[in-house]
Structure formats: structure tokens, C-alpha cells
Amino acid sequence: MKTSHDTALIVTDMQADFCPGGALAVSGGDEVVAPINALMQRYDNIVLTQDWHPAGHSSFASSHPGSQPFSSVEMPYGPQTLWPDHCVQGSAGATFHKDLAWTKAQLVIRKGFRKPIDSYSAFFENDRRTPTGLAGYLRERSIGKLVLTGLATDFCVAYSALDGARLGFEVSVVMDACRAIDLNSSLDAAKQQMRAAGVALTESAALT
Ligand code: VGL
Ligand code: ZN
Helix, strand or coil, X not given: CCCCCCEEEEEECCXXXXXXXXXXXXXXXXXXXXXXXXXXXXCCEEEEEEEXXXXXXXXXXXXXXXXXXXXXXEECCEEEECECCCCECCCHHHCECCCCCHHHCCEEEEECCCCCCCCCCCCECCCCCCECCHHHHHHHCCCCEEXXXXXXXXXXXXXXXXXXXXXXXXXXXXXXXXXXXXXCCHHHHHHHHHHHCCCEEECHHHHC
8 A cells, every 4th residue: 555656645734833943833743754754755656735824824813913822713714723923934934844854745735825714734725615736636646545644633634634535535644643733632523533534543553
């Protein structure tokens, strides 16, 4: 399975801002660089995602006077968690982790670049309707299986997994190659939702 042409390894948001020292640091985020680098050696098809927000993005608490990071607001498309400013286009925090061996990647999907709408999933923005184009890319290349890694398990990785399953892809998440934000038990909720959607939660060792 691992080197087959119908499988893509998706490396989610492995950016400086999501790693320790970054603006929206995920605990242990840098610990997954090594397992992801090892996985990237073994897959032919690699897609990176890159959170890529304009300054003043609507998902930033700083764009909502009086609101604190990690609180929630109602957007036209539903509830939206507010974050510290992070992954601003062209900033150092938006670059990939310095040790990520990303050169083999064939596609970088940027997301979150529309100011009024956030985008967690690699497939759709948070209205769950506006596509990124990834599904078309994968289908044109006859890729039907996805192996997901990166940050954060309970946000971008889970949203991508759920959308991928909904679109008919066979999806697995490599849990030891992911780390979570875990806001109000969001990790448990995400795991339950992924299992219910038929997403396989696995470990790197099980892929060897
Ligand atoms: C993410 C919050 C805000 C993620 C991105 O990559 O999971 N989380 N933007
Ligand atoms: Zn973001």
C-alpha cells in the first residue's frame, strides 16, 4: 500500500507557527517532523498543505475587538474559533518547519487565503462548500487512498479526513505523526467523528 500509485501522503500545516515557539504552537508539534520525514521517503505522491492567511484574517481574534483567542464567534457559515494571528502570508511563521524534508512534495495546497472565511480542511473551506481543488487533482491522478499526517489532529487533519471520507476517498490518519490542539476535548470529539466516518486511525509502525 505505502508506495502504490493510488495513494497520497498528505502532510498538514507543518509550519513554524504551529510548532513550539510559534504563534499558535501545538504541543509537541515539532516531534512529528522526524516521523513525517520518514514517511515521505516511502510514498511517491506527497501533498503538503500550508495555512496561508492574509493579515487581518477573520479567524484572528485581533480582527474582533474585545474577543480573546480560543473563544468562538458566529460567522455567516457557522461557529468559528478565534485564533492568535498565525501563518500570515510571507511571514517566517508561515514557512515550513526548517527540518521538514519537503522537497519531494508534488503539490502545496494553500488554504485560508480568503479574508472572510477560514479553512481547516484541505478540501473545503469552513463553509464546507468552497473547494480548494484538491479532490479534482487527486481524482485526475487516480489517487483514491489518503494517508494523513501533521497539525493539528483535531482541526485541519480531522476536517481533511472527514471531508476526504465524505468524498469517497479511503482515508487513514497516522496518529503518531500528528499532534492536537485539544481545545475543550476537541481531540476526543474528532477521533469519534473520524471513526464514525470510517476513517482508519493508525500508527506509523502499522504501515511498515
Ligand atoms: C489550524 C487553527 C487555525 C490547523 C489552522 O492547522 O489545524 N488550526 N488554523
Ligand atoms: Zn489558520
